[in-house]
Amino acid sequence: MLFFAIPFPMFLYYVINSEFDVNTLKDKDPYFALGIVVLSIILWMALLLGYFQKWVIQVFITKNNLEKIKANGIHREAKILGAHKISKLNSKFPTYELELCFKNLSDTEIRHKTIVTDIKPHERRFEAEKKTGILLDRDMKHAPYFVIASTTASLNGRTFIMRLFGWLFFSALVTGYYFFAYRTESYGMGWRFMSFGHPLIVIPLVLLFYRILVRLIFTKLGGLNNDSVILKFKGIKTQARLVSVNQTGTYINEQPMMRFELEYTDIKNHLHKSSLKKIVGLLELEITRQEMIEIFYNPENPKQIAFASDINNLE
Numbered sequence: 001m002l003f004f005a006i007p008f009p010m011f012l013y014y015v016i017n018s019e020f021d022v023n024t025l026k027d028k029d030p031y032f033a034l035g036i037v038v039l040s041i042i043l044w045m046a047l048l049l050g051y052f053q054k055w056v057i058q059v060f061i062t063k064n065n066l067e068k069i070k071a072n073g074i075h076r077e078a079k080i081l082g083a084h085k086i087s088k089l090n091s092k093f094p095t096y097e098l099e100l101c102f103k104n105l106s107d108t109e110i111r112h113k114t115i116v117t118d119i120k121p122h123e124r125r126f127e128a129e130k131k132t133g134i135l136l137d138r139d140m141k142h143a144p145y146f147v148i149a150s151t152t153a154s155l156n157g158r159t160f161i162m163r164l165f166g167w168l169f170f171s172a173l174v175t176g177y178y179f180f181a182y183r184t185e186s187y188g189m190g191w192r193f194m195s196f197g198h199p200l201i202v203i204p205l206v207l208l209f210y211r212i213l214v215r216l217i218f219t220k221l222g223g224l225n226n227d228s229v230i231l232k233f234k235g236i237k238t239q240a241r242l243v244s245v246n247q248t249g250t251y252i253n254e255q256p257m258m259r260f261e262l263e264y265t266d267i268k269n270h271l272h273k274s275s276l277k278k279i280v281g282l283l284e285l286e287i288t289r290q291e292m293i294e295i296f297y298n299p300e301n302p303k304q305i306a307f308a309s310d311i312n313n314l315e
Helices: 007-019 022-027 030-072 157-185 199-221 226-234 282-289 308-313
Strands: 074-085 095-103 109-117 131-136 146-148 236-252 255-265 271-279 292-298 301-307
Touching: 007 199, 030 131, 030 146, 030 157, 030 199, 095 131, 109 146, 109 226, 109 308, 157 199, 226 292, 226 301, 226 308, 236 271, 255 292, 271 301, 292 308, 301 308
Parallel strands: none
Antiparallel strands: 074 095, 074 131, 095 109, 131 146, 236 255, 236 292, 255 271, 292 301
């Protein structure tokens, strides 16, 4: 994907323009060319600001959220169902992937996987069948949504500097490319060489498209999104009656997307009817013949539901 976003557009552009007639530049509208330059700058700024937020600012948001959970989180006791060591042999501290079982904010039992680094390995706290304290975020607005009670929030200076340097280096490359393109392609006629096929326009467009595509894949097609996270940590599990199942006509990897019409009752004994779309694999067709299906619903908005099987697989 990175190849088709950066090297490939540059290769095509410079191969096509290798026999470009410089004299045609003087016939181009300079204001139109400047408009394209401004558009390219806007695209690059949107891209770079997004990377800065993800690589740099998110570090402080996560640290602040950890400290907030430590101070105001709701305590739960979690049972360790499984512990898998994933750290390298020469790591200073061991890192484990834990599968935990605990009650969410609505006292519904859920399973969730998380990764922890054990700074006190001699205590052997993170082993299967043992219990550990956790703290749940009351608001559920930002990740992480819970922490191990013994967690301490600190900034990894080396990693943070590498993130910041990476962003500055990428920004410097973009700025340098503007100077390079102007110096080698202007021929004393300003920005008239700019066009919608120039890499300064194509590259940020492709990278922004990738960002939207990845977000679509993991939220829409996967059926899991931020609402699903809230459902997992705030939702109540109940049995829903399967009223009907119909194909939507959409196939993902030759697997049909089905629409499930469901009927269920909330804790206030109110009856609700809602529908869910789900990609059903060939080995999962049994779900379409069940009379009752486990779901999670949001007590604050009972129409917001998800299959319990999808919720439990959400990490």
